[in-house]
Amino acid sequence: MTQYLEAGIKELVDEFQxxxxxxxxxxxxxxxxxxxxxxxxxxxDNVTMDSEFLDVVNxxxxxxxxxxxxxxxxxxVYFHGGCFVSGGFKTHDIQLRKIALQSNSIVVCxxxxxxxxxxxxxxxxxxxxxxxxxxxxxxxxxxxxxHLTFVGDSAGGQLALATTLRLKTLQRWLxxxxxxxxxxxxxxxxxxxxxxxATDYVITAKMLLSGFSxxxxxxxxxxxxxxxxLLSADFSGLxxxxxxxxxxxxxxxxxxxxYKLMLAxxxxxxxERYLGVIHGFFQLAxxxxxxxxxxxxxxxxxxx
Numbered sequence: 001m002t003q004y005l006e007a008g009i010k011e012l013v014d015e016f017q018x019x020x021x022x023x024x025x026x027x028x029x030x031x032x033x034x035x036x037x038x039x040x041x042x043x044x045d046n047v048t049m050d051s052e053f054l055d056v057v058n059x060x061x062x063x064x065x066x067x068x069x070x071x072x073x074x075x076x077v078y079f080h081g082g083c084f085v086s087g088g089f090k091t092h093d094i095q096l097r098k099i100a101l102q103s104n105s106i107v108v109c110x111x112x113x114x115x116x117x118x119x120x121x122x123x124x125x126x127x128x129x130x131x132x133x134x135x136x137x138x139x140x141x142x143x144x145x146x147h148l149t150f151v152g153d154s155a156g157g158q159l160a161l162a163t164t165l166r167l168k169t170l171q172r173w174l175x176x177x178x179x180x181x182x183x184x185x186x187x188x189x190x191x192x193x194x195x196x197x198a199t200d201y202v203i204t205a206k207m208l209l210s211g212f213s214x215x216x217x218x219x220x221x222x223x224x225x226x227x228x229x230l231l232s233a234d235f236s237g238l239x240x241x242x243x244x245x246x247x248x249x250x251x252x253x254x255x256x257x258x259y260k261l262m263l264a265x266x267x268x269x270x271x272e273r274y275l276g277v278i279h280g281f282f283q284l285a286x287x288x289x290x291x292x293x294x295x296x297x298x299x300x301x302x303x304x
Contacts, residue, residue, distance in 0.1 A: 002200075005248065006276040008287025012042075013248075013278065016202045023199070025210035029116065033086040043094040044285035044292070047101050055141075057133025060126050063089045064141055065100040065107040074105040075143040076302050077134055077175070079127055079163070081154030081280075083184070083211030084115045092153075095283055095295060099151070102299030106143045108134055112159070119217040124227055127159045128166050135173070149302050150178040153282055154251070155211060157183025161258075162227045164238055177240040179298055181282050182251045183258070185230045187212035187222045191253035198250060203279035205250040235261060240268040242301055244294060249279035272297070 002010050002017070024032055051066045066073070078096055080087045088111055100107040112126035131150075138145040152160030157180040167174050189209050198205040216222045226232065231254065241262055245255040252273065259271035274281065274290045285291040 004276055005278075006288055006290060009277050009281060009284070012284075012287065013201055017200060021199055021204075023204045023206045025204070025207045029085055032083075036082060036086045036091050039280075039283070040091060040094065042284045042286045044098075046094055047097045049097060049100060052097075057137055058129040060130040060133065061111040062130060062134070063096075063109045063111070065096050065109075066141060067100045067104055067106075069142075070104075071142040072144045073142055074103070074147040074149065074302060075134065075138050075141075075145065076100070076103065076105045076107045076149050076151055077131060077160075078107055078109040079150065079152030079156035079160040080109060081152070081156040081181075082114070083208060084123060084155045084215035085211050086114065087156070092283070095285070098285070098295050099299050099302070102296060103302035105149070105302050106138070106141055108138070108141075115211070115215040116217075120215050120225060120228065123155075123159060123215065124162055124166075128163050131163055131167070132171075146176075148175045150175045151181070151298060151302070152179075152183065153181035154279070155184050157181055158185060158228075158230065161185075161230055161233075165227075165230070165233055165235075168237060174237075174239050177242070177301065178238075179242045179244070179301060180255070180258075181244045181294075181298075182246055182249055182255055182279055183230075183243070184208060184212065184251060185254045185258055187216065187225075187228050189250065191250075191257070193253040194250045197248050197252065197278075201248045201278040203249070208250055208279075231257060231261065234265070235267050236265045238262070238267050241270070243269065243271040244282070244298075245271065245273045246277045246279055246281055247273060247275045248277065251279060
């Protein structure tokens with residue numbers, strides 16, 4: 001099926017397949033983390049910020065990207081991906097800069113604890129506390145805390161949605177909108193795309209499910225953790241939600257199921273499937289035209 005992939009993505013997948021389709025879940029955690037950082041060479045050209053710096057809110061470290069020296073800029077809260085076991089400021093740096101510049105918003109990326117050293121609910125608690133701190137202190141960076149957008153990819157998409165659901169239950173405010181990039185939603189991987197795209201497209205089904213398993217501490221009753229099984233959640237009352245899926249991604253179907261569930265529950269929801277690309281394509285703007293278009297689309301949604 002690689003003939004239907006974007007040219008740059010096809011080259012990446014062909015190499016993966018010719019090397020024996022080695023599943024990253026077979027690697028050590030250190031190797032998975034280093035491999036993710038190494039993949040940033042495919043992220044495309046860098047862009048310059050007016051300022052960028054580390055800060056701490058509610059004891060959680062964040063990195064702030066400010067594209068201009070203006071005040072009252074929208075704030076984009078970014079929840080990075082990495083299958084709950086990897087990822088961070090280094091793996092998403094170029095994408096965050098581009099989103100900040102193109103949307104003219106302050107992008108704040110959250111550093112949360114990773115599995116297997118820290119298991120559920122560590123990451124969920126960290127991002128929730130960080131979001132409360134960003135809401136309270138975002139003005140000191142020149143941000144408009146009434147204009148918050150949540151964006152997350154993969155495990156970060158899961159964390160973004162889970163945080164919005166926590167806010168709905170525990171607080172009196174919600175983000176203005178949320179953008180979920182191929183979110184991890186089903187820890188059991190029951191959808192058809194988990195079978196169709198299980199082994200051939202670099203990010204494998206076993207890799208994704210291993211992340212869930214490590215974060216859940218190999219709990220056999222993972223279904224009992226509602227924050228990890230978000231397709232069973234009550235979405236009524238949530239803000240405008242945009243969902244991005246990739247054609248050759250094990251997670252494709254569950255993202256599109258989420259879209260239908262949200263629509264059925266009255267959420268202003270949108271979904272866009274990018275054809276000819278794989279899980280993680282958003283971070284491959286150096287080789288993928290779809291990735292460039294996706295970044296621009298996200299920035300436009302933030303700015304609108």
